[in-house]
Amino acid sequence: MSEEKREIVIPSQFLGDAKTDKAGRGTFIEDGKIYSERLGVLNKNSGYINVIPLKGRYDPVEGDFVIGIVEEASTSSWLVDINAPYPALLHVNEVPWDVDFGETEKYLKHGDSIMAKILQVDVSKKIQITLKDHNLYKIKGGHIIYVEPSKVPRVIGKKGSMISLLKKYTRCRIFVGQNGRIWIDGDDEGIAKVLHTIRKIEDEALSYGLTDRIENLLKKDAKDVR
Amino acid sequence: MKSDIKLIDSHGKRLDGRKPDELRKIKIEAGVLHRADGSCYLEWGGNKVLAAVYGPREAIPKHTQNPLKAIVNARYNMAAFSVEDRKRPGPDRRSREISKVISEALEKIVLTEKFPRAAIDVNIEVLDAEAGTRCAGLTAAGVALADAGIPMRDIPVACAAGKIDGQVVLDLGKEEDNFGDADLPVAISPRTGEILLLQMDGHLTLKEFDKALDMATNGCNIVSDLQKKAIMDKYKSVLEVE
Numbered sequence: 007m008s009e010e011k012r013e014i015v016i017p018s019q020f021l022g023d024a025k026t027d028k029a030g031r032g033t034f035i036e037d038g039k040i041y042s043e044r045l046g047v048l049n050k051n052s053g054y055i056n057v058i059p060l061k062g063r064y065d066p067v068e069g070d071f072v073i074g075i076v077e078e079a080s081t082s083s084w085l086v087d088i089n090a091p092y093p094a095l096l097h098v099n100e101v102p103w104d105v106d107f108g109e110t111e112k113y114l115k116h117g118d119s120i121m122a123k124i125l126q127v128d129v130s131k132k133i134q135i136t137l138k139d140h141n142l143y144k145i146k147g148g149h150i151i152y153v154e155p156s157k158v159p160r161v162i163g164k165k166g167s168m169i170s171l172l173k174k175y176t177r178c179r180i181f182v183g184q185n186g187r188i189w190i191d192g193d194d195e196g197i198a199k200v201l202h203t204i205r206k207i208e209d210e211a212l213s214y215g216l217t218d219r220i221e222n223l224l225k226k227d228a229k230d231v232r
Numbered sequence: 233m234k235s236d237i238k239l240i241d242s243h244g245k246r247l248d249g250r251k252p253d254e255l256r257k258i259k260i261e262a263g264v265l266h267r268a269d270g271s272c273y274l275e276w277g278g279n280k281v282l283a284a285v286y287g288p289r290e291a292i293p294k295h296t297q298n299p300l301k302a303i304v305n306a307r308y309n310m311a312a313f314s315v316e317d318r319k320r321p322g323p324d325r326r327s328r329e330i331s332k333v334i335s336e337a338l339e340k341i342v343l344t345e346k347f348p349r350a351a352i353d354v355n356i357e358v359l360d361a362e363a364g365t366r367c368a369g370l371t372a373a374g375v376a377l378a379d380a381g382i383p384m385r386d387i388p389v390a391c392a393a394g395k396i397d398g399q400v401v402l403d404l405g406k407e408e409d410n411f412g413d414a415d416l417p418v419a420i421s422p423r424t425g426e427i428l429l430l431q432m433d434g435h436l437t438l439k440e441f442d443k444a445l446d447m448a449t450n451g452c453n454i455v456s457d458l459q460k461k462a463i464m465d466k467y468k469s470v471l472e473v474e
Contacts, residue, residue, distance in 0.1 A: 012471055016463050017378050018386040018423045033342070034385070041423070043343055043383040045463065060467060061270070062381025063288060091288040091350045128346050130299060212470050 014060075014146045015042040021055050024132055032057030045210065046156075064155040064185040066127050071142075073183035074135065074152060076118045079110040086120065088184040089155070092131055100125065100136035102143075119145040121181055121189070148179070148191030151201065153208050155186040160211045161204060167217050168207065176200050176225035199227060237411050239305040239396040240261060246408065250345035252401040253423035255391070257283035260372070260462035268355075270380025272341055273463070274372040277405060284355045285380040291351035301344035306334040330366050337390075337419050343383040349435055352382060361444030363394050365411035367417050370429065375459050377449045377467070381390040387459055388428055391451035393444035395436055400443045402451050416441070418448040422456040425449070 015021065021033060029040045033055055042048075044057045047055040066072075066088065074086035074169060077093055084096040096114075098105045103113050114120065121142050122135040137143065153161060162169050164184055173180055176199045178192030190200050210216055240246055250256070256277030265271035268284035275281075291297040309329040313322050323331070334356065342352060354376065357368040367390035374388040394404040396412035404415055414434030420427055436444060 014464065014467050014471065016387070016460055017384045020419075032383070036385075041385075043385070045378050045381050045467065059380070059381050060470070063269075091347055092290050131350075 013048040014046075015048050015057055016045055017042055021048070022056075029053045030054035030056035032059060035112055041219040042198055043189050052215065059156045061154060061156065063091050066094070066124050066133050067089045067184070068124050068127055070124045071181075072122055072124060072135070072185040072189035073145070073189055074120050074122050074185075075211070076114045076116055076120065079115055081108045082112065084110060084114055086122065086135060088122070088124075088133070088135065088183075088188065089152075090133060092133055094122075094124070094133035094135045096120075096122065096135050100134070100138055101136060114144060119150060119189070121145060123181070149197055149201075151188050151204065153186050153188060153204060155184070156213045157208050158182060158184055158186055159218065161188065163209055163217055164177065166219065169226060171217065171221055172200055175227075176203075199224075235406065239408055239411060240399060240401075246396070246401065246405070248405055250405075251263035252399060253447060253450075253453060255403045256405065258455060258458055260375060260458055262375050262462045262466040266379075268376075270277050270378070270382070272367055272372045272375035272379060273367060274375070276368040276371070277403075279358070279359060279365055279368040280360035281365065281368045281372045282357045282359060283369065284357075284374040284384050285352065285373070285376040285382065286355075287352040287380075288347040288382070291349060295436065296351070297349040300348055302342065302347035302352055304335050304339040304344070304354065305340055306331050306338055306356060306373060307445040308334060308356045308358070308366070310358040310361060310365070311382045316359050330369070332430050333431065334366065334373065337370060337388060338377065340426075340428050341385045341388050341421055342377065345381055352377075355472045357455065362446075363404055363406045364417070366390070366431075366473040367392050367419070370419050371455055371459065375462055378459075386421040386423045387456065387463075388419055389422055389452045389456040389459060390417060390429065391448050391450035391455055393451065395434065395444065400440050400447060401446075402447045414440075414444075416444045416448060418445060418452065420449060420452045422453055 021040045023037045024035050029035050033040050034043045043058045046059040049056040072088045077087050078085040082098050085093045088094045123139045125134040125136040162183040176196040178196040179191040259275040261273045264273045270285040272283045308327050311317050354373050370390040375428045393416050395414040396408045414436045416432050419429035
């Protein structure tokens with residue numbers, strides 16, 4: 007990780023020339039110049055100029071794991087809110103159960119939460135999700151909290167380092183959806199600790215050496231308890 | 233409307249002591265509301281305006297959806313207590329017109345093609361009015377859109393120019409608007425100088441019009457810097473944790 011100072015950019019800010027740099031995510035080109043299209047943090051990576059959003063809706067990507075809340079059950083599918091601009095479709099063929107025609111409500115009804123995988127996003131942004139993968143199921147019990155989708159990578163950490171820290175020190179079960187919803191289950195004390203820590207991660211998402219600091223914090227707390 | 237009110241005194245100063253090309257005092261604050269995706273509070277002279285942005289989200293009712301791009305729904309509303317006496321609540325002819333022109337101005341700068349079938353809702357609430365609310369509203373909406381993290385080509389900005397006592401001046405105040413000769417609100421995209429909104433009330437000669445447009449564009453650029461500063465002020469703190 008470079009110790010270069012991070013920079014906040016705002017929409018329409020000039021970032022570079024299209025001849026020398028490549029326009030990455032969160033940017034657009036006009037008259038051979040690269041501009042930022044949104045509020046975010048500047049990131050230069052192997053010739054690409056990217057803007058990593060600070061805020062905004064979740065942008066669904068195929069293969070992402072998300073936590074969804076069922077909005078509506080129709081005869082052969084469900085509509086699920088995944089915090090994207092559009093509701094996602096969950097077809098009966100994409101669930102592990104054998105659902106009879108018109109009996110969808112027996113399995114998932116309005117308000118139920120599920121862990122799901124994004125199966126497909128087409129050009130008109132119609133989203134399909136599936137429950138047919140390992141570790142995907144209907145959520146029973148536990149808590150769901152929300153963080154900004156742009157901060158999810160920090161909650162997970164490099165190769166899952168942050169999340170395994172949290173699991174190790176709090177003995178909670180945690181599932182982080184790419185859409186910013188996080189499911190936590192465990193004893194009350196553990197949940198409180200996870201909540202506190204995640205809020206801290208969220209607040210300090212852009213600082214360096216965060217994983218180490220969080221580990222120290224968790225270690226200290228663990229000592230106090232015993 | 234002829235009156236014997238002197239809008240410019242013998243020293244060339246206006247009623248509130250401003251020079252002809254001087255703006256009223258402007259204060260902008262980004263991200264003031266917690267429930268909205270993005271928001272902005274703006275004070276422009278005696279105007280107090282609050283803007284909130286929601287979305288992008290699925291456009292409802294369905295027949296308003298565009299399969300190729302997002303729609304922008306701006307809703308301009310004046311609070312009952314925003315004017316002297318009382319404004320009858322609810323949309324009227326004037327506020328519907330302003331909502332429409334602001335929607336169209338914002339649609340030009342938001343990257344709508346990224347969100348087919350979606351709607352971006354912009355609520356502009358005028359809490360206190362003192363001439364130039366549509367400019368204040370559009371300026372606040374621009375900051376709120378950026379604060380909501382919505383992809384856009386530019387941060388739109390608006391400013392008015394006008395004619396009082398036969399002289400072209402920037403940013404009309406209340407009396408100047410009521411007793412002046414013309415009012416010309418202009419919204420631009422400051423990066424390209426493109427005009428997003430232009431309306432005129434009253435009469436200007438072609439020469440005066442050119443001068444007023446020039447003056448308003450300059451005003452827009454000044455306000456644009458304030459907008460960018462407001463957004464930076466709100467978000468630079470996230471870098472200063474360590």
